[in-house]
Amino acid sequence: MIWHNFWTGPNNSFLLWLRIILAFVIPSALFYSIRSVSPFTRKIIVAAAFFFTGGVYVFYFLWPQPIHRQPLDIPRNLSESIGFMLSDSVPVAADVANIVGAFLLGLGVYSVFSIHVDKIRKGHRDSPFSIALIISVFLMLFFGYLNYYQTLKAPPGVNMTLPQNWHFAQYARDFLFNGVLQQMDAAMFSLIAFYILSAAYRAFRIRSIEATVLLATALILVLKVMGVVADPWSQLVHGLHFGNNQFGDNFTFLNISNFLQNSFQSSSIRAVDFGVGIGALAMALRLWLSIDKQTGT
Amino acid sequence: MAINPKPNRSIGEVLQSLPRQWLYTILLIVSTVPLFIQVLIPNKPEDSSIDFYQNLMKIPDGSVVLLSSDWTNSTRGESRGEFDAIVKILMRKHIKFVVYSIADPQAPQVARDEMNYLNGLQIQAHLPTYQPWTDWVNGGYFPNGDGTANAMSISLRKAFGGKKDIAPNGQLEDIFLSPVLANVQTIQDVKALIDVTASATATTYVQKLGQKMMLLFAVTGVMGPEALPYYSSGQVSGVTIGIKGVYDLETMMQDGVNLPDATGKVAVSSNHVVGSIGNFPGMSNLGQGSQYYPALNASLAVFILAIVVGNIGMFMVKKEKSRTQ
Amino acid sequence: MSYYLAAGTWANQYTDTGWFAVALTVLLCLFVLYNIALSHKKFKEGKTTFIRRIAGLNSIDEAVGRATEMGRPVLMVPGLGGLGPVVVQALTIFSSITRTAAKFANPIILCCADAAVYTVAQETIRDVYQSEGLADRYDPSSVRFVSDRQFAFAAGVSGIILRDQVAATFFMGDFYAESLIFAETANMAGAIQIASSTQTTQTPFFIASCDYVLIGDEFYAASAYLSREPTLTGSMTGQDWCKMMVIFLVVLGAIINTQEIARVTFGPGGIFNQHYINQDKQHSAIVNLPAARPAKSSDSPIEHLFNPQDDPSLQKTIVRDQNPPDRKGASD
Numbered sequence: 045m046i047w048h049n050f051w052t053g054p055n056n057s058f059l060l061w062l063r064i065i066l067a068f069v070i071p072s073a074l075f076y077s078i079r080s081v082s083p084f085t086r087k088i089i090v091a092a093a094f095f096f097t098g099g100v101y102v103f104y105f106l107w108p109q110p111i112h113r114q115p116l117d118i119p120r121n122l123s124e125s126i127g128f129m130l131s132d133s134v135p136v137a138a139d140v141a142n143i144v145g146a147f148l149l150g151l152g153v154y155s156v157f158s159i160h161v162d163k164i165r166k167g168h169r170d171s172p173f174s175i176a177l178i179i180s181v182f183l184m185l186f187f188g189y190l191n192y193y194q195t196l197k198a199p200p201g202v203n204m205t206l207p208q209n210w211h212f213a214q215y216a217r218d219f220l221f222n223g224v225l226q227q228m229d230a231a232m233f234s235l236i237a238f239y240i241l242s243a244a245y246r247a248f249r250i251r252s253i254e255a256t257v258l259l260a261t262a263l264i265l266v267l268k269v270m271g272v273v274a275d276p277w278s279q280l281v282h283g284l285h286f287g288n289n290q291f292g293d294n295f296t297f298l299n300i301s302n303f304l305q306n307s308f309q310s311s312s313i314r315a316v317d318f319g320v321g322i323g324a325l326a327m328a329l330r331l332w333l334s335i336d337k338q339t340g341t
Numbered sequence: 342m343a344i345n346p347k348p349n350r351s352i353g354e355v356l357q358s359l360p361r362q363w364l365y366t367i368l369l370i371v372s373t374v375p376l377f378i379q380v381l382i383p384n385k386p387e388d389s390s391i392d393f394y395q396n397l398m399k400i401p402d403g404s405v406v407l408l409s410s411d412w413t414n415s416t417r418g419e420s421r422g423e424f425d426a427i428v429k430i431l432m433r434k435h436i437k438f439v440v441y442s443i444a445d446p447q448a449p450q451v452a453r454d455e456m457n458y459l460n461g462l463q464i465q466a467h468l469p470t471y472q473p474w475t476d477w478v479n480g481g482y483f484p485n486g487d488g489t490a491n492a493m494s495i496s497l498r499k500a501f502g503g504k505k506d507i508a509p510n511g512q513l514e515d516i517f518l519s520p521v522l523a524n525v526q527t528i529q530d531v532k533a534l535i536d537v538t539a540s541a542t543a544t545t546y547v548q549k550l551g552q553k554m555m556l557l558f559a560v561t562g563v564m565g566p567e568a569l570p571y572y573s574s575g576q577v578s579g580v581t582i583g584i585k586g587v588y589d590l591e592t593m594m595q596d597g598v599n600l601p602d603a604t605g606k607v608a609v610s611s612n613h614v615v616g617s618i619g620n621f622p623g624m625s626n627l628g629q630g631s632q633y634y635p636a637l638n639a640s641l642a643v644f645i646l647a648i649v650v651g652n653i654g655m656f657m658v659k660k661e662k663s664r665t666q
Numbered sequence: 667m668s669y670y671l672a673a674g675t676w677a678n679q680y681t682d683t684g685w686f687a688v689a690l691t692v693l694l695c696l697f698v699l700y701n702i703a704l705s706h707k708k709f710k711e712g713k714t715t716f717i718r719r720i721a722g723l724n725s726i727d728e729a730v731g732r733a734t735e736m737g738r739p740v741l742m743v744p745g746l747g748g749l750g751p752v753v754v755q756a757l758t759i760f761s762s763i764t765r766t767a768a769k770f771a772n773p774i775i776l777c778c779a780d781a782a783v784y785t786v787a788q789e790t791i792r793d794v795y796q797s798e799g800l801a802d803r804y805d806p807s808s809v810r811f812v813s814d815r816q817f818a819f820a821a822g823v824s825g826i827i828l829r830d831q832v833a834a835t836f837f838m839g840d841f842y843a844e845s846l847i848f849a850e851t852a853n854m855a856g857a858i859q860i861a862s863s864t865q866t867t868q869t870p871f872f873i874a875s876c877d878y879v880l881i882g883d884e885f886y887a888a889s890a891y892l893s894r895e896p897t898l899t900g901s902m903t904g905q906d907w908c909k910m911m912v913i914f915l916v917v918l919g920a921i922i923n924t925q926e927i928a929r930v931t932f933g934p935g936g937i938f939n940q941h942y943i944n945q946d947k948q949h950s951a952i953v954n955l956p957a958a959r960p961a962k963s964s965d966s967p968i969e970h971l972f973n974p975q976d977d978p979s980l981q982k983t984i985v986r987d988q989n990p991p992d993r994k995g996a997s998d
Contacts, residue, residue: 134492135496138485138491141484145485148780148781148785155811156813170829203507205457205507225447226415226447229817232817233843234418237372249651249655263645269585269638270642271383271384271385305569313569316866316869316881319883320882320885322909323751326902327901335897415817563842563843
């Protein structure tokens with residue numbers, strides 16, 4: 045396998061390990077040196093780094109893309125070689141973001157532990173919940189990693205993800221994941237149905253013309269989903285004729301709903317999405333150029 | 342000790358302020374009872390579901406598709422039924438797929454568990470199971486969804502590079518060594534991307550992959566309005582929404598579209614389709630959609646009733662106030 | 667290997683990748699930047715930009731004041747999204763709220779669902795207290811990472827709302843299904859609620875349950891509204907210019923597409939003749955078709971402006987150039 049990237053190397057080789065260590069040491073050294081400079085210089089360095097990394101994506105967006113590029117293609121000219129280089133850099137950037145995102149989770153775990161250990165130490169009135177949380181975290185970690193380890197070390201030909209090959213660790217992981225976590229997730233989600241009912245009962249009042257129109261259209265859209273109502277109504281209106289046309293079919297809940305959704309709902313959502321998208325564009329532009337003024341700083 | 346008597350409330354005031362607990366109890370009973378009673382409610386599939394089914398059936402047998410499984414058991418009421426129906430169709434057409442997630446780290450494990458369940462159903466029906474590695478692989482979770490979708494549009498091999506799944510020898514191997522992805526070089530070699538999602542991943546795929554491949558979305562009821570503009574503009578080839586969408590798929594799997602049965606009767610007719618779309622006769626097509634659809638109808642009836650009761654109460658109170666004034 | 671620039675190749679590549687969309691995006695960015703510069707100029711001249719009243723933002727002080735009177739904390743949630751423009755905007759608004767709460771010595775709770783957001787939020791809130799000279803009032807545990815699991819986060823925040831009996835809640839950012847759980851729980855606790863979601867599907871839930879809701883673009887206007895800083899107000903004006911451009915393009919596209927569709931769909935003998943084409947553009951090259959075919963909507967000029975001129979549904983085969991004899995190995 046030909047490797048042409050400085051940061052790769054043959055598997056398990058000394059050169060690869062050296063590059064991994066360098067990849068840790070160099071950014072750490074950069075990080076500590078940035079901390080030692082003045083805040084003004086630090087701001088400039090951060091803004092420059094921000095501009096450069098964001099600029100890669102901007103340049104990638106502006107530069108013409110290779111068309112129908114196949115894996116074995118090579119660039120024929122300067123334009124294509126720059127396009128190839130930019131498009132090759134995007135998956136690398138995505139991988140880096142994936143790895144950084146995974147590491148950042150550790151920060152969140154630290155926050156959870158620091159708050160709840162503090163609560164337990166101070167004997168806060170909710171400390172039993174904190175104890176339950178920490179025990180759950182360790183149980184899930186233990187059985188999750190034990191399951192993974194046993195999967196890796198399984199005898200040849202044995203796929204530990206299949207239920208017929210499970211041992212105690214797999215059953216424990218399955219109980220904690222499917223039996224406890226997933227059911228609690230589902231229970232929390234099902235609360236929404238009850239909350240929708242109470243919110244709808246409390247809030248949906250015909251106090252104005254707009255509210256009346258809103259409720260009427262909402263009623264039609266709901267009735268479209270209810271087969272027990274929509275089907276008899278369809279059969280009722282199907283009998284209406286206008287010449288040779290089934291004129292009545294225009295008045296089924298399905299067709300009226302399609303009209304409402306395609307004409308009013310979709311266009312309104314598109315309008316809001318345009319506004320939100322332009323707002324996000326402006327915000328991203330200000331962040332990229334480091335001209336965003338936050339009220340907190 | 343003087344006790345202030347509770348002021349007598351009018352009927353209108355009572356109707357406007359029913360206790361939450363009553364409403365929740367009524368909803369609990371009404372939504373639970375239909376689960377125990379098998380009722381087949383007549384159904385006319387929506388155009389977006391018909392397009393979803395039609396385009397899925399048009400994928401040539403033996404192709405490869407990407408199945409973005411961005412749901413967990415919190416939305417299993419809708420997403421699980423969608424996933425089951427889609428995978429049943431893929432199994433019956435011998436379409437290989439890569440299941441992965443860009444939304445939730447739990448999702449790949451949930452998909453794996455669901456595949457085990459569906460294979461269990463296959464065994465019960467004395468049908469061949471869908472083998473992991475040979476027929477489908479698990480691509481895992483990608484924390485950076487936007488970047489991953491971007492990378493997929495440029496190079497599928499690089500986007501999924503380094504992802505491993507368990508091979509028949511029990512060891513973790515590169516998924517591109519599996520029979521599923523061995524002949525896949527670029528995104529054009531994949532016939533469709535099917536996204537079963539409860540979040541905004543649909544928007545991400547439209548932005549990054551909308552012009553490169555066919556997109557089919559199976560979304561929850563809440564995300565339906567967000568996906569429909571992309572369907573009506575032609576950027577997405579089909580959308581199935583919520584429990585109704587699941588029931589639509591099951592209905593079409595059972596009866597086809599514009600397809601006469603043995604007696605010549607057409608169970609599901611639609612002007613939206615030119616010609617007819619096939620079905621899967623003699624197979625177990627009905628599932629979660631048909632189970633939950635009656636409960637959905639009953640729950641929606643309770644919602645409508647609650648809103649009507651609240652508004653009647655409001656009008657009664659208004660009338661009393663105008664009478665006293 | 668030496669590179670050469672084939673004549674017209676660069677232009678061909680660009681015209682086939684939807685150059686109009688790129689040019690439009692650049693134009694929209696220039697609108698924003700121009701208006702930022704203009705706003706700074708006007709600021710130096712002592713002029714201000716008018717922003718219409720946004721009820722939700724006007725009531726922030728009222729909400730925090732109410733919480734102070736009741737002696738109960740203020741809760742802020744920046745949504746479920748990762749670090750991006752939406753969360754940065756939410757934290758900008760929250761820093762303004764925190765500034766008010768800090769002056770009243772009112773406790774705040776900021777719950778994060780993402781580890782990166784948690785670190786940035788900590789820094790932001792600490793900076794606010796320090797800039798107000800109230801560093802001693804800053805409580806590090808006021809900014810919390812609850813969980814990155816959607817419903818674990820919902821359960822945790824609901825528990826905080828009910829146990830701490832918060833008096834004012836601010837939900838701003840990317841919310842999904844948990845939005846209604848938060849809103850109803852806060853309603854049960856009797857809190858005043860101001861919310862905004864960039865997800866259009868969640869806005870109705872907030873409207874049904876919350877006292878004030880910022881819809882769509884009002885969320886992005888909030889920072890300009892609260893601070894009146896020239897960069898932000900200029901950016902907001904630039905966004906309005908962008909929206910006018912989008913409206914113009916929508917109207918123009920509707921007119922052009924209507925004409926094209928009429929030509930395509932009305933058959934011979936109808937009002938318009940059906941439109942046939944004899945040439946097609948396949949992979950940067952104009953190709954004569956063996957026989958004229960009816961034009962599809964994807965052959966329309968407006969479609970070509972925004973999309974690559976290559977319709978996959980026409981089942982074209984790809985003709986690859988021969989690889990040069992001195993090519994090196996595979997790239998991956």
